[in-house]
Amino acid sequence: MKRKFFMLVMAGILAASVITGCGNKEQESKSETSTEASGNEELVFVNYRDIRDLNPHLYAGEMYAQEMLYETLVNITESGYEGCIAESWEISEDGKTYTFQIRDGITFSDGEVCDAYAVKANFDAIIENKDRHTWLEMMNLLKGVSAPDEKTFVIELSEPYYPMLTELGVTRPFAMISPKAMKDGSTKDGVNEYIGTGAYVLTDFVTDEYAVFEVNENYWGEKPEIKKITVKVIPDNQTRIMALEKGEIDLIFGKNMIDADAVNKYIDSEDFKVALSDPTSTRQIVLNTSNEILKDKEVRQAIQHATNKEAISEGIFYGLEKPADTLFAETVPYCDIDLQPYVYAAEQAEQMLDEAGWVKGTGGVREKDGKKMELSLLYNSDSVTEKTIAEYLQSEYDKLGISLNISGEEEQSYRDKMKAGTFDMVFNICWGTPYDPQSSLAAMRQPVYGDYAAQLGLDDKAEIDAAITEILTSTDEAKRQELYTFVLTRLHEDAVYIPLTYECNKAIYRSDLEGMHFTQTQYEVPFYDMYFE
Amino acid sequence: MKQYIMKRILLTIPLLICISFVCFVFINLIPSDPAEVALRVRQVPVITDEAIAEVREELGLDKPYLVRYAGWVADCLRGDFGISYTNPSRTVAGELARCLPATLQLAGTSLILVILLSLPIGFLCAVYRNSWFDKIIRMLVFMTTAMPAYWIGLLLMWLVAIKLDLLPTSGSGTFSHLILPAVTVSFTYISTYIRLIRNNMLENMKQDYVLYANVRGIPQKKILIGHILRNSLHTCFVAIGMSIPQLIAGTIVVENVFAWPGLGTLCITSIFNRDYPVIQTYVLLIGVLFVVFNLIFDILQTVADPRLRKEAS
Numbered sequence: 001m002k003r004k005f006f007m008l009v010m011a012g013i014l015a016a017s018v019i020t021g022c023g024n025k026e027q028e029s030k031s032e033t034s035t036e037a038s039g040n041e042e043l044v045f046v047n048y049r050d051i052r053d054l055n056p057h058l059y060a061g062e063m064y065a066q067e068m069l070y071e072t073l074v075n076i077t078e079s080g081y082e083g084c085i086a087e088s089w090e091i092s093e094d095g096k097t098y099t100f101q102i103r104d105g106i107t108f109s110d111g112e113v114c115d116a117y118a119v120k121a122n123f124d125a126i127i128e129n130k131d132r133h134t135w136l137e138m139m140n141l142l143k144g145v146s147a148p149d150e151k152t153f154v155i156e157l158s159e160p161y162y163p164m165l166t167e168l169g170v171t172r173p174f175a176m177i178s179p180k181a182m183k184d185g186s187t188k189d190g191v192n193e194y195i196g197t198g199a200y201v202l203t204d205f206v207t208d209e210y211a212v213f214e215v216n217e218n219y220w221g222e223k224p225e226i227k228k229i230t231v232k233v234i235p236d237n238q239t240r241i242m243a244l245e246k247g248e249i250d251l252i253f254g255k256n257m258i259d260a261d262a263v264n265k266y267i268d269s270e271d272f273k274v275a276l277s278d279p280t281s282t283r284q285i286v287l288n289t290s291n292e293i294l295k296d297k298e299v300r301q302a303i304q305h306a307t308n309k310e311a312i313s314e315g316i317f318y319g320l321e322k323p324a325d326t327l328f329a330e331t332v333p334y335c336d337i338d339l340q341p342y343v344y345a346a347e348q349a350e351q352m353l354d355e356a357g358w359v360k361g362t363g364g365v366r367e368k369d370g371k372k373m374e375l376s377l378l379y380n381s382d383s384v385t386e387k388t389i390a391e392y393l394q395s396e397y398d399k400l401g402i403s404l405n406i407s408g409e410e411e412q413s414y415r416d417k418m419k420a421g422t423f424d425m426v427f428n429i430c431w432g433t434p435y436d437p438q439s440s441l442a443a444m445r446q447p448v449y450g451d452y453a454a455q456l457g458l459d460d461k462a463e464i465d466a467a468i469t470e471i472l473t474s475t476d477e478a479k480r481q482e483l484y485t486f487v488l489t490r491l492h493e494d495a496v497y498i499p500l501t502y503e504c505n506k507a508i509y510r511s512d513l514e515g516m517h518f519t520q521t522q523y524e525v526p527f528y529d530m531y532f533e
Numbered sequence: 534m535k536q537y538i539m540k541r542i543l544l545t546i547p548l549l550i551c552i553s554f555v556c557f558v559f560i561n562l563i564p565s566d567p568a569e570v571a572l573r574v575r576q577v578p579v580i581t582d583e584a585i586a587e588v589r590e591e592l593g594l595d596k597p598y599l600v601r602y603a604g605w606v607a608d609c610l611r612g613d614f615g616i617s618y619t620n621p622s623r624t625v626a627g628e629l630a631r632c633l634p635a636t637l638q639l640a641g642t643s644l645i646l647v648i649l650l651s652l653p654i655g656f657l658c659a660v661y662r663n664s665w666f667d668k669i670i671r672m673l674v675f676m677t678t679a680m681p682a683y684w685i686g687l688l689l690m691w692l693v694a695i696k697l698d699l700l701p702t703s704g705s706g707t708f709s710h711l712i713l714p715a716v717t718v719s720f721t722y723i724s725t726y727i728r729l730i731r732n733n734m735l736e737n738m739k740q741d742y743v744l745y746a747n748v749r750g751i752p753q754k755k756i757l758i759g760h761i762l763r764n765s766l767h768t769c770f771v772a773i774g775m776s777i778p779q780l781i782a783g784t785i786v787v788e789n790v791f792a793w794p795g796l797g798t799l800c801i802t803s804i805f806n807r808d809y810p811v812i813q814t815y816v817l818l819i820g821v822l823f824v825v826f827n828l829i830f831d832i833l834q835t836v837a838d839p840r841l842r843k844e845a846s
Contacts, residue, residue: 049802053620060620129583131603190622208794208802209705234703234792235801238687246695383706410563412570412807448581 040532041227043513046249048235048257048491051211054202056175057126057187063171063523064253068213070175070196071117072447073100073153073168076434076520081165085114085176085197086153095160095475096143100153100401106220108178109201110193116147121179123155129188136167136374137442137472157328160475163438169433171523181421199528208233225515237262244272244508251509251516253525258506260318266508273511276320279329279502281432282393283321285377286450287496289457291424300495302352304342306400307393311344313501316388322504324499329489333438334484339492350400353379359525366401374403377418378426381408386427389500429503433522441468454479454496464490499518534842538832538835545824551822553609559596568594570807571618609817615810619803626812628799635705636795639788640780641714647722647776656762662735670688674724682783686717686790703792714791718784729772729786733765740764767838774830778822816841 046492047062056059083089086100092257106114123145126133133139142155168174178195194202199219205211205433213229232249234240240245241262243249252258261344266272269504287294287303293299302429309323325341353366353373361367377393379386390406397404409417417423428450429442445465455461464487471483491497505518515529568589589595593604608615614625658667679683690713694702700709737743738761746756777808781796796815803811835841 052623131581131587134581205792208798209792232768232792233794235704235798236790236792239690239703239790239792240693242690246698246702248702248704283809411561412566412573415573 003369007028015500039422041225043229043251043527043530044249044512045229045231045251045253045527046234046240046243047231047254048233050159050233051205051209052485053190053201054369055123055187055191056171056177056196057129057173058132058266058353063521064525065202065211065213066171066175067198067521067524068200068229068527069170069194069198070177071198072170072175076166077330078520081169084169085119087229089165093097095162095473096157098114099165100155100159102151102153103220104151106197107216107218108176108180108195109216110178110180110181110195111218112178112195113174114197115150116153117150118179119153119176120145120147121182121185122174122176125182125185125187126173128186133173135439136173137161137439138164139166160473162472162474162480166434166438171521176344200229224528226527229527241508248432250513251525252509253505253509255522256504257389258508260320260495262508263320264318265507269511271511272508275295275321275507275509275514275516275518277505277522278331279324279504280522281436281503282324282329282430283500283503284324284327284428284430285500286418286423286426286454287427287498288421288424288454289377289496290421290424290453292371292390292399293375295426295457296356297495298356299358301342302349302356303397303402304495304498305352306349306397306402307342307498307500308396309500310345312389312392315384316392317477317501321501321503324502325501327488327497328430328437328440329462329502332433334481334529335437337485337488337490339489342495346400350448353402360401364398364401365403373401374405375424376405376407378414378423379406380407380411380414380427382411383427389427418450419446419448419453421450423450423453426450426454432503437484437488438472444468444473446497451479457497458494460490462492535835537835539713541828541832545828548824552824553606553817554602556813556817556820557605559808559816561598563809567809568592570809573807595734609814614814617803617811618808619806625770625810628811629814629818632796635793636784636788636797638782639711639714639718639784639793639795640777642711643722643780643784644773644777646719647716647726648773650719651723651726651730652825655727656734657758658727658731659734659738659761660757662731662766667731668726674727677720678724680720681786682717682721683786685720685791686714686787689713690791703790705793710791710793714784714793716793717787718780718796722780726769726772729769730765733768734761737761737764755827767834770837771830771834774833775823776828778819780818781822782819 001268011198046279047064051065052060052068056066058265071084073084074089075082075084083103085106087103087105089100090100091098100119101115102114103117106113108118112118126143127145130139138157138161139458141157141159141161142160145156148154155164156388172198176197176230177191178193181191181193182196183189183192197220199216199221200213201212201216210233211231213231215223215227215291224513232243234243234249237257237259238305239250240257244252263274263276267274275438285307287300287528289295290299294303309325313319313321313323326335326339328335330336355367358366358373361372365372367373377390379390381387387406387408389416394404409476414426418426418428430436431443434530439531442447443457445468446452455464467483467487471487473482474480474483505522507518510532512529512533514533515526515531517526517529536664540799554566566585568585571588572590593601595668596604605615612626614629617623617625617628659672661667690702693699693713700712704710742755743761745758784793784795785797785800787793788795789801792798799811800815802808803815
């Protein structure tokens with residue numbers, strides 16, 4: 001009796017699961033047609049977080065989305081600057097006055113005309129919040145803006161400043177929003193709507209779920225092939241890959257959106273393509289030249305030779321981040337100069353340390369005048385990669401008689417310590433394209449980042465700073481290259497930075513998606529060039 | 534009875550004050566300057582001292598500690614939990630209100646699954662103890678209790694969404710999106726409750742009243758369902774009371790894996806963005822939920838159980 005009852009229950013459970021299983025399948029096959037990613041003019045993109053506040057004059061929105069909606073006066077391209085909202089421009093001979101001719105027939109997606117007056121309104125709103133933007137040197141040099149007529153827009157600087165067009169061309173803050181979307185002509189406390197002149201308009205979004213961009217029917221330029229882009233929010237790395245595999249998304253793009261395992265998995269796949277960009281930024285260790293041990297240039301150079309970047313690139317990044325020889329990659333403007341890289345040579349490093357007076361003492365740790373060679377390496381405890389590299393270096397340096405203490409700190413205190421200069425060695429990543437090299441170098445002159453503190457022990461610090469200032473205001477191309485060569489060579493020979501690897505953008509996408517490439521701005525996803533075969 | 538309920542409610546007040554204070558203190562113990570964090574969260578590339586001073590004033594951080602605590606509690610009581618650092622145009626209350634329904638939907642579905650599955654399985658395990666069915670279930674229970682939820686989630690996603698192609702991998706919107714996350718969340722709880730029900734029933738089976746019922750010739754079915762199961766459910770009832778806030782809080786990891794736009798995803802994003810006001814309010818909310826559900830189920834149980842009722846009065 002008991003047995004019979006039991007069998008009956010089991011049969012019931014089995015039947016129920018079969019029925020519900022089939023039911024789901026049927027339901028799914030129906031809904032799949034509507035949620036499927038494909039379609040020739042529709043693309044499903046993915047990001048790990050929401051688009052957030054897309055106010056173009058502030059910094060809290062996702063840059064790829066701002067790039068889709070808004071445009072700037074000029075664009076930064078591989079071959080130099082290109083007109084965008086400004087059709088052409090003239091720079092006065094003293095380099096202080098920029099006169100832009102605004103392109104005809106540009107309207108914002110709400111129908112407002114984008115003329116010089118609208119541009120002026122945007123600049124007024126940005127200048128109203130000047131303090132937030134002073135990280136861009138041009139904000140400090142800005143004397144005034146004016147719109148003498150509807151076609152002409154003028155910017156006046158107190159001094160010439162060569163990266164001016166780059167700063168005007170980056171995603172923010174100099175992107176144009178419809179004056180109608182501003183709150184009484186102001187944007188610093190938010191905007192009413194996200195209305196720009198870009199190739200796409202934001203048609204729908206649900207916070208933390210998705211955002212839909214559709215082609216701007218009034219776009220002045222060539223309209224993109226992809227008419228509709230849906231951006232799904234999927235925070236988890238693994239889930240993104242599974243969604244791609246299932247066809248729910250078409251493209252994954254970004255520096256930290258894909259791990260090495262996934263790239264290696266799809267590199268030979270027929271259904272998906274993998275792309276890696278040129279270096280976008282450099283992962284490096286900064287040496288504090290004020291430190292008792294590290295103030296000696298010989299020691300710093302020895303540590304450079306003791307660092308095996310190839311092993312880090314291969315062992316930790318599976319070759320995805322190439323080993324870095326110099327502070328900035330050769331592909332960065334002005335940085336293709338002839339610098340002799342510090343090659344990995346443990347024996348040479350040992351010899352150099354011996355010569356510098358640091359000889360191996362008890363316990364295998366080097367000593368000089370009774371002082372042990374003990375250094376600390378600070379890393380951001382949120383970063384697993386930095387921790388792994390730190391542990392690797394700890395064991396490597398130990399073999400050479402350098403005792404390395406590694407300490408991870410929460411991001412904010414890690415930054416605080418960098419700023420205060422209370423570190424021996426610290427991990428850092430440079431600003432990246434298109435801010436390199438000019439903004440990275442400019443920031444070295446002020447005690448805002450670790451660079452300033454780290455360089456304080458250099459005898460030629462004042463000279464380097466003066467040269468950087470001169471670079472920014474020089475109007476002569478050859479002179480500028482000469483100065484860059486000087487600064488970069490000095491920093492290289494002073495061995496302040498141990499370049500480790502070059503970060504790059506990575507993308508995995510459906511194999512029938514064409515036109516996927518990387519641009520000069522690392523946060524931009526060039527949807528406008530993409531199409532399905 | 535009324536007196537007892539009043540007493541219980543009054544007793545929660547110091548508890549709530551403690552929770553709010555701990556929430557406030559913990560967030561303020563973080564060594565970084567919240568003003569600087571706020572600026573960093575808003576991705577201001579270079580942070581100047583003037584900008585920090587400006588934000589500090591904007592956030593009221595220039596006032597003394599206790600004044601800020603008192604102000605915060607007073608604001609919370611009015612339902613004003615502050616403004617999100619990440620997006621100054623959004624209030625924390627608005628963010629929570631936006632995410633709460635999705636989490637409740639997920640937690641609710643999971644709770645129904647837990648009850649629907651663990652009750653019959655636990656019951657059968659007890660009735661047919663040591664049969665192969667019981668042994669298999671016990672093995673499964675053992676395994677699923679030990680497996681972390683995100684892993685179960687990813688395995689299910691791989692199996693059901695990719696290999697069998699039955700359901701979408703992630704996201705929300707339709708009922709089919711809800712199935713995988715709900716099953717994942719309920720897995721651990723189902724195991725716990727199967728064990729709880731099974732063990733309780735086995736305990737009860739040894740009681741004298743079962744022997745007397747058998748002696749009186751009451752049908753087996755009636756003894757099992759009407760007496761043993763009923764008596765076994767008391768502890769489950771209390772456990773469910775605690776499980777509801779646990780389910781709401783415990784969806785964090787699963788929501789993140791399945792990109793489910795609920796409180797968990799909000800909390801994880803806020804942690805990554807160091808959006809302190811949101812984290813603070815989330816912790817407070819979950820703390821209050823535990824206290825409230827504990828209170829409700831305590832009272833309900835006292836009302837339902839004559840023995841406890843007698844004790845209370």
